[in-house]
Amino acid sequence: xxxxxxxxxxxxxxxxxxxxxxxxxxxxxxxxxxxxxxxxxxxxxxxxxxxxxxxxxxxxxxxxxxxxxxxxxxxxxxxxxxxxxxxxxxxxxxxxxxxxxxxxxxxxxxxxxxxxxxxxxxxxxxxxxxxxxxxxxxxxxxxxxxxxxxxxxxxxxxxxxxxxxxxxxxxxxxxxxxxxxxxxxxxxxxxxxxxxxxxxxxxxxxxxxxxxxxxxxxxxxxxxxxxxxxxxxxxxxxxxxxxxxxxxxxxxxxxxxxxxxxxxxxxxxxxxxxxxxxxxxxxxxxxxxxxxxxxxxxxxxxxxxxxxxxxxxxxxxxxxxxx
Numbered sequence: 001x002x003x004x005x006x007x008x009x010x011x012x013x014x015x016x017x018x019x020x021x022x023x024x025x026x027x028x029x030x031x032x033x034x035x036x037x038x039x040x041x042x043x044x045x046x047x048x049x050x051x052x053x054x055x056x057x058x059x060x061x062x063x064x065x066x067x068x069x070x071x072x073x074x075x076x077x078x079x080x081x082x083x084x085x086x087x088x089x090x091x092x093x094x095x096x097x098x099x100x101x102x103x104x105x106x107x108x109x110x111x112x113x114x115x116x117x118x119x120x121x122x123x124x125x126x127x128x129x130x131x132x133x134x135x136x137x138x139x140x141x142x143x144x145x146x147x148x149x150x151x152x153x154x155x156x157x158x159x160x161x162x163x164x165x166x167x168x169x170x171x172x173x174x175x176x177x178x179x180x181x182x183x184x185x186x187x188x189x190x191x192x193x194x195x196x197x198x199x200x201x202x203x204x205x206x207x208x209x210x211x212x213x214x215x216x217x218x219x220x221x222x223x224x225x226x227x228x229x230x231x232x233x234x235x236x237x238x239x240x241x242x243x244x245x246x247x248x249x250x251x252x253x254x255x256x257x258x259x260x261x262x263x264x265x266x267x268x269x270x271x272x273x274x275x276x277x278x279x280x281x282x283x284x285x286x287x288x289x290x291x292x293x294x295x296x297x298x299x300x301x302x303x304x305x306x307x308x309x310x311x312x313x314x315x316x317x318x319x320x321x322x323x
Contacts, residue, residue, distance in 0.1 A: 001219050001268065003226050003253045004066070004076040004140045006165030007246040009237040012144040014074035015246045015275035016066050018054070019255045021266045028283055028296050029055040029062045030309040037103050040127060041095040048107035049073075050303040052283055052296070054274060054313075058130045062308060064102040070303065071110035072144065072278040075102050077137045079169050084136035085154045086126035094118075097127035098137050098152075105141060112145045119159055124152045140167040143278060149173040164227045168253075169219035176223045183224055186210050188232050217260050217268075222253040239277065243284050243293070246275045257288070272313060285313065292318035 004016040018026075031051040038044050053067025066076035077098075089095040096104045101124060109115045126134040138151040140162060147162035151172055160173050164180075167173070187209035193201040213228055214221035229252045235245035250273050257269035274285045281298040294314050301309045 001169045001217070001222070001255075002076075002078045003222050003250060004078060004167045005226055005230055005246065005249050006074075006142050006147055007230065007233065007242065007249060008144060009235065009242045009245075011239075011242065011277050011279040012072060012142075013242055013246045013275055014066075014068060014076075014142055014278050015250055015273065016076045016078075017250050017253060017255075017270045017273050018065055019268050019270050021262045021268050023271045024056040026054050026056060026065070026272065026313050028285065028311040028313070029053065029057060029064070030296075030298050030301050030303075031062055031103070032301070032303045032305040032307070032309070034304060034306040035308060036306065037100075037107055039100055039104065040097055041089060041125070042100075042104070045107050049110065050298060051103065051106045052276070052281065052298040053102075054272065054285070057308065057310060058132070060308070061129070062103070063099050063129070063132075064106075066274065067102055067106055068276045068278045068281070068283070069106040069110070070281060070298070073106060073109055073111070073115070073141070074143060074276065074278050075106055075139055075141045076167070077102060077135075077139050078167055079136065080138035080151065081136045081170070083170060083172055084138060084152050086124050086134070086152055087156075089125055090123045093123040094121055095123050095125050097125055097129075098134055099127065099129055099132075101137075101139065112141070112143060112148060115141050115148060116159065119150065119157060122157070124157065138167070138173070140165075164231060166223060166227045166230055168223040168226070171220065176220060179220060180224065180227060183212065183228065186213055186228060217253075217255055226250070226253050243275050243277070247273060247284075247286070247293070250275070287313055287315045290314055290317050292320075 007013040049069040055062035055064040068074045149160040151158045260268040
């Protein structure tokens with residue numbers, strides 16, 4: 001399971017956790033403008049916006065988990081198991097497989113308006129690549145204009161405006177956002193005694209205004225917790241303060257190995273946490289065993305190339321010895 005989040009100060013930031021029981025060969029991957037995207041059923045795009053994100057590269061093709069393009073548009077794929085319904089190929093539509101969907105959008109769109117226009121002509125189909133099963137997914141698309149949630153459902157692709165800039169997994173987004181009504185009483189402030197005027201009840205510590213904020217690892221609880229944390233976040237506007245704050249927002253939903261068993265002896269855990277400055281094209285990440293933030297700047301590479309640029313994730317802890 002995973003969580004995606006946005007954050008904005010002087011720049012726009014986008015990040016996510018990737019939580020799963022095992023890792024593929026995950027790499028920060030830059031797709032330059034002249035890398036040819038050969039879409040299975042929708043033709044070729046030979047020149048496009050440059051894209052950077054974490055991907056599993058299969059036979060030279062980047063399977064992006066999330067990414068940002070050079071125009072500052074960001075997108076993340078999250079598991080939507082049991083709810084994602086992919087359609088058969090349709091006439092007069094662009095038929096795009098679930099694994100092609102992130103490149104399809106980020107290669108061509110620079111604004112949320114353009115995303116909506118392209119989605120109106122796009123049909124998502126199920127397709128395997130290199131024997132990998134077709135993942136059931138939904139997506140968050142964001143830039144400084146706002147965020148969308150895109151969900152392939154039984155009655156077609158649902159596109160929701162996402163006012164909190166947060167996405168987890170199940171249930172469908174309209175149910176997730178409605179559930180926030182149950183938490184209107186939460187506050188960042190010390191609570192008043194509304195229990196009974198007949199009792200002399202007093203707060204005994206800080207943070208009691210958020211009693212009732214769910215703390216479990218379910219996707220619905222992570223959505224509520226991340227939304228509360230993000231919507232009440234405050235930081236300085238420098239680059240280090242901004243990325244630190246987004247890492248802390250995502251830190252509210254990190255999964256330690258051992259707390260969520262998926263099968264005998266296997267546990268879901270936060271494999272990596274990412275954060276990108278979408279305006280400046282800088283990608284930051286940490287991994288489960290490496291808490292030091294690593295950065296990669298897409299503009300330090302030749303974006304007019306036709307060859308993928310790949311950076312393996314640094315997974316070993318980098319400890320600074322102060323004395």
